[in-house]
Amino acid sequence: MKSLLQQLKERRLVLGLKQKDMMLRIGVSRQQYQQLESKGNPRLNTLELIAKGLNSELILIPTEKLSMVEAILKSGEFSSSPLNNKGDKQIEENTLANDPWKNLLEDEE
DSSP states (O other): OOOHHHHHHHHHHHTTOOGGGHHHHHSOOHHHHHHHHHHOOOOHHHHHHHHHHTTOOOOOOOHHHHHHHHHHHHHTOOOOOOOEEETTEEEOOOOTTTOTTTTTSSOOO
């Protein structure tokens, strides 16, 4: 599994951003961001700020659920389908295809 710093860099590149672009997004200089991305040990509030600047969220994934989350992300089956019309009501079935995150992080009983 890639380190968090590697994941931040990869996400930035996917968004087509340069390190200097992060100054406008999170308020740190290119040099500060470069150091964070290469070998930094950022504080939690800095990581949250960087995540927002990269249109991302930080979450904790229980180890026993990690393989399920990775499988869902690799499959690309996380787009929701449009609501179905049933008379005046709109009903959406909560299937894995429509809601792949349903019950994923809840404790198993």
